[in-house]
Amino acid sequence: MITVQDIQQKTIAELFEQYPFLPGFFEENTLQVNGQIDEKLIDYLKFLDDEEEAENRAIDKDQLMASMTTYITQMLEFLGEDEDDGVHSITLLPGTNKSGEVEKFEELKINKSEIVCIVGPTGSGKSRLLADIEWVAQKDTPTSRSVLVNGEVGDSKWRLNSGNKLVAQLSQNMNFVMDLTVYEFIELHAQSRLVEDVEGVINKIFAQANDLAGEKFELTTPITSLSGGQSRALMIADTAILSKSPIILIDEIENAGIDRKRALDLLVGEEKIVLMATHDPILALMGDKRIVIKNGGIHKVIETSDEEQNLLSDLERMDAVVQNMRTRLRQGEIIQKEDIGF
Numbered sequence: 001m002i003t004v005q006d007i008q009q010k011t012i013a014e015l016f017e018q019y020p021f022l023p024g025f026f027e028e029n030t031l032q033v034n035g036q037i038d039e040k041l042i043d044y045l046k047f048l049d050d051e052e053e054a055e056n057r058a059i060d061k062d063q064l065m066a067s068m069t070t071y072i073t074q075m076l077e078f079l080g081e082d083e084d085d086g087v088h089s090i091t092l093l094p095g096t097n098k099s100g101e102v103e104k105f106e107e108l109k110i111n112k113s114e115i116v117c118i119v120g121p122t123g124s125g126k127s128r129l130l131a132d133i134e135w136v137a138q139k140d141t142p143t144s145r146s147v148l149v150n151g152e153v154g155d156s157k158w159r160l161n162s163g164n165k166l167v168a169q170l171s172q173n174m175n176f177v178m179d180l181t182v183y184e185f186i187e188l189h190a191q192s193r194l195v196e197d198v199e200g201v202i203n204k205i206f207a208q209a210n211d212l213a214g215e216k217f218e219l220t221t222p223i224t225s226l227s228g229g230q231s232r233a234l235m236i237a238d239t240a241i242l243s244k245s246p247i248i249l250i251d252e253i254e255n256a257g258i259d260r261k262r263a264l265d266l267l268v269g270e271e272k273i274v275l276m277a278t279h280d281p282i283l284a285l286m287g288d289k290r291i292v293i294k295n296g297g298i299h300k301v302i303e304t305s306d307e308e309q310n311l312l313s314d315l316e317r318m319d320a321v322v323q324n325m326r327t328r329l330r331q332g333e334i335i336q337k338e339d340i341g342f
């Protein structure tokens with residue numbers, strides 16, 4: 001909850017920076033800032049101490065600060081950015097595996113900017129774990145797990161309020177059906193998030209997406225003609241930059257021509273918690289930790305060792321060789337021994 005005391009000592013510049021929608025309030029109330037951007041709000045509003053001025057405007061200083069406070073609070077609520085909602089960690093508490101046995105870990109805390117991978121055989125329960133987190137499970141899923149947010153029992157508001165969604169899902173299938181260009185698609189999303197600088201955000205997402213995608217695309221490209229890799233790159237950049245959700249769940253980023261390392265860097269760089277189910281050794285080793293799932297239960301939690309991290313660059317070289325072969329096979333070329341390169 002924001003109070004008048006919270007805002008009155010801040011400068012107009014600080015307030016505009018913190019609440020990008022506030023200039024709209026100033027405009028509506030014909031408050032001109034001009035050279036006074038570095039003044040504290042309380043000093044800036046001193047001109048209303050003049051009785052005539054206050055009468056003309058039919059509002060005094062205290063009323064104006066109170067209505068500004070209400071406006072900020074309502075806008076934050078509307079945008080799903082309640083100030084107290086900062087999620088800095090989630091904690092998993094054990095439930096049971098498919099045989100009803102208690103899982104083999106005490107509790108697992110995952111902090112902001114951490115990447116945790118989920119590995120395990122097909123059908124072992126990786127997607128189930130992601131679903132438990134999305135649902136902020138309270139012993140009310142087939143696994144009986146609990147998920148704490150900031151160390152506390154998850155608030156059911158996370159389940160109900162779509163503006164405040166805890167989790168953004170990046171799923172395998174990105175089948176666009178809308179007849180929009182890349183520009184229009186991002187614009188629509190940015191507008192629905194009430195972004196101030198729509199143009200700036202469009203350019204940022206477009207640049208990041210193109211950076212991730214193997215083959216480049218244009219702002220004028222219809223989203224229905226993007227390749228699998230390009231649409232995935234667009235969704236990742238869009239989620240990283242526009243989604244307010246503090247947790248990103250990824251059910252396998254397949255090998256569809258995107259720079260997976262950069263994609264993860266981009267997501268984590270935006271201070272998110274990233275959980276990713278994967279069968280891909282490169283992605284698994286990019287995580288800070290990996291959860292091993294067996295028979296529906298968390299069997300082990302392994303921290304990625306230095307040795308494993310050092311192996312990543314070798315794995316990436318091997319991967320590049322395979323990718324290159326794939327491209328050449330697709331183009332009808334013949335593969336030779338020297339193509340393997342080691």
Ligand SMILES: Nc1ncnc2c1ncn2[C@@H]1O[C@H](COP(=O)(O)OP(=O)(O)OP(=O)(O)O)[C@@H](O)[C@H]1O
Pocket residue numbers: 096097098099120121122123124125126127128129142143277295296297
């Ligand atoms: N602890 C559990 N108790 C009961 N059922 C479970 C448990 N964990 C998973 N399941 C169920 O097992 C089935 C397979 O799990 P899930 O789809 O999560 O596997 P997966 O590892 O994601 O598989 P894939 O790699 O093929 O995507 C699902 O129906 C899921 O609800």
